[in-house]
Amino acid sequence: MSSTWTLPDDLTVPEPVEFFPAAGEKLPQHWSKCFGCGDDQPAGMAMSFRAGNGLEVTGRLEVAKKYQGGPGVIHGGILSTAFDEAQGMACMALGSPVVTGHLEIDFARPIPLGSVLEFRARIDGVVRRKVYTSAEAVIVEGPTADPDTVVGTSRGLFLTITSEHFAKTKEFVDGEPTSPFGTSSV
Ligand SMILES: CCCCCCCC(=O)SCCNC(=O)CCNC(=O)[C@H](O)C(C)(C)COP(=O)(O)OP(=O)(O)OC[C@H]1O[C@@H](n2cnc3c(N)ncnc32)[C@H](O)[C@@H]1OP(=O)(O)O
Numbered sequence: 001m002s003s004t005w006t007l008p009d010d011l012t013v014p015e016p017v018e019f020f021p022a023a024g025e026k027l028p029q030h031w032s033k034c035f036g037c038g039d040d041q042p043a044g045m046a047m048s049f050r051a052g053n054g055l056e057v058t059g060r061l062e063v064a065k066k067y068q069g070g071p072g073v074i075h076g077g078i079l080s081t082a083f084d085e086a087q088g089m090a091c092m093a094l095g096s097p098v099v100t101g102h103l104e105i106d107f108a109r110p111i112p113l114g115s116v117l118e119f120r121a122r123i124d125g126v127v128r129r130k131v132y133t134s135a136e137a138v139i140v141e142g143p144t145a146d147p148d149t150v151v152g153t154s155r156g157l158f159l160t161i162t163s164e165h166f167a168k169t170k171e172f173v174d175g176e177p178t179s180p181f182g183t184s185s186v
Contacts, residue, residue, distance in 0.1 A: 017095030067113070094131065107152055109152070118140045133156045134155050134156070
């Protein structure tokens with residue numbers, strides 16, 4: 001891995017909010033029209049998530065043929081989107097909406113079409129509104145499945161926001177919010 005990502009010295013590690021689901025329970029989608037996790041987005045990736053221990057979540061993505069980049073393998077942008085979604089969902093543990101400010105990905109192994117990816121994403125800590133996150137992906141089903149081989153890693157900075165953030169783009173919203181927290185607070 002070639003990342004220069006470093007965590008700041010004044011990082012603090014928060015507790016999950018009390019209404020964050022218990023380990024193993026399904027997380028609600030944050031917005032039904034979301035390209036990453038929405039169940040009302042036919043063009044989307046339909047990722048699903050469960051709470052893990054503490055500030056960690058696990059996510060699942062089925063690598064459909066339409067996600068092809070190079071011949072037979074996932075497009076790098078799709079993998080990046082999946083990490084963005086997974087790390088954003090981990091931020092649900094804070095109980096306030098976030099957006100991505102910075103995301104960096106290492107593509108470690110080819111990921112064949114037909115794979116099922118598992119993402120393990122977490123909050124590493126916070127400084128003011130800055131939420132430092134990281135994640136790994138492994139192939140858990142498919143032709144090269146191996147839960148011990150990391151096929152991609154990601155680090156990301158998310159920023160907590162208020163409802164004002166999405167007020168600016170409200171006129172472009174396609175659909176109604178259906179979830180009590182996350183970025184659905186439009
Ligand atoms: C449950 C949710 C799941 C969501 C999954 C999907 C998530 C997404 O894809 S969200 C869509 C993509 N992201 C966006 O559209 C965001 C667009 N960008 C913005 O709106 C703004 O730049 C925003 C909100 C990130 C930051 O702006 P603003 O609120 O004015 O923050 P600002 O005051 O500039 O910075 C706050 C702090 O963050 C730091 N910061 C802001 N952006 C960055 C960055 N890109 N890199 C490093 N640091 C940054 C600043 O240096 C500052 O640090 P400090 O507290 O130490 O002074």
